[in-house]
Amino acid sequence: MPENKLRIEILYPEICNLFGDTGNIRYLERCLPDAEFIYTAFNDEPAFVQGGADMIYMASTTERTQEKIIGKLMPYRQQLKDAIESDKVMLFTGNSMEILFNYIENDDGSRIEGLGIFDFYAKRYMFNRYNSMILAKYKDIDIVGFRTQFTMTFGDNSDCYFAAVERGDGINKESKLEGIHVHNFFGTNIVGPLLVLNPYFTADLLKTLGIENPELAFSEEIYTAYKNRLAEFKDPGVKLH
Numbered sequence: 591m592p593e594n595k596l597r598i599e600i601l602y603p604e605i606c607n608l609f610g611d612t613g614n615i616r617y618l619e620r621c622l623p624d625a626e627f628i629y630t631a632f633n634d635e636p637a638f639v640q641g642g643a644d645m646i647y648m649a650s651t652t653e654r655t656q657e658k659i660i661g662k663l664m665p666y667r668q669q670l671k672d673a674i675e676s677d678k679v680m681l682f683t684g685n686s687m688e689i690l691f692n693y694i695e696n697d698d699g700s701r702i703e704g705l706g707i708f709d710f711y712a713k714r715y716m717f718n719r720y721n722s723m724i725l726a727k728y729k730d731i732d733i734v735g736f737r738t739q740f741t742m743t744f745g746d747n748s749d750c751y752f753a754a755v756e757r758g759d760g761i762n763k764e765s766k767l768e769g770i771h772v773h774n775f776f777g778t779n780i781v782g783p784l785l786v787l788n789p790y791f792t793a794d795l796l797k798t799l800g801i802e803n804p805e806l807a808f809s810e811e812i813y814t815a816y817k818n819r820l821a822e823f824k825d826p827g828v829k830l831h
Contacts, residue, residue: 596625596799599643602632602651602659609738611649611683613783620807621796634801638678639669645799646673650684650781653714653740657702660689667705670813680775682710683784685741687770687777688712694741708770708777710761711744723830725823726753726768731790734816734823735780741780753776757823757828758830774798789816 600615619627627635637643651659670690673717674680683737688694690707697716704711719740726733733753743761751760752769760767761779769778774794778784785792796804806812820830 595646596622597628598622598625599628599630599637600646601630601636601646601648602662603629603649605632605655606649606651606686606691608650609684609736609779609781609783611783613648613706614649614681614683615779617658617739617783617792617807618787621804622801623793624649630653631762636663636666638673639666643672643678645681646678646774648682648686648689653685653716656685656689656694658731660702660704664688667707670705671707674773674775676811677746677774679795680702680777681784681795682775683779684779684781685712685739687779688741688743690777691743691745708745710747710770713744714741718739720732722758723774723823723828724758724768725757725820725830726755728760728771729751729794731783731788731794732820733780733788733791734819735782735784735787737779738781739779741778743824752776784813787816787819 593599626814630636638646645786662747687703689711691704692706693711695701695702697714722737724735724737747761747767747770750770750772751767755766755768789806793804
């Protein structure tokens with residue numbers, strides 16, 4: 591095994607797998623055939639604890655499972671925080687980033703304490719699922735995708751947002767700034783899966799991982815699909831909600 595082989599850790603894939611977001615990893619496996627993919631089960635010690643991962647990924651999970659994951663990761667809170675601050679590449683999609691917040695507030699006002707790595711909180715609206723298409727801008731890259739969630743995020747992400755929204759909402763309905771981008775941590779409510787829908791962002795992410803000239807799998811098909819989807823999302827006649 592080459593010493594410089596990329597190691598990508600997928601946290602708890604057996605319970606973090608909603609909205610087709612396991613497609614993000616399946617696509618990365620096609621783009622990075624020489625990388626090692628570490629599937630960390632719920633009862634395993636994460637590879638990042640010993641510094642054994644170049645990238646960490648977590649997908650959406652159920653609201654009930656979030657509390658269990660917080661409890662499982664709490665002993666490793668400092669290692670996770672250190673990994674973020676040392677520029678480890680991370681991608682948390684859907685509601686997985688809420689695990690890193692100060693707390694998650696239930697409909698009845700009770701709170702689930704989070705890992706407290708990011709100064710945000712999520713509020714659940716379990717009788718009002720939010721569904722939407724979204725068009726946003728990361729750097730100079732158009733981002734397209736979908737939102738399906740019971741929660742909204744609250745806090746000031748004006749200096750750490752992932753993407754500026756052009757059509758749709760940001761972290762809540764009063765915001766036009768979507769997600770969190772701190773060092774090389776990317777947290778976003780966009781699902782779909784994000785990396786399959788957005789090849790230019792995927793290429794940029796791979797460059798962040800140190801790949802100078804990334805070659806995307808199925809490049810012709812995926813860029814054509816992106817171009818068509820982008821035109822649809824920019825069409826003012828297309829309703830987002």
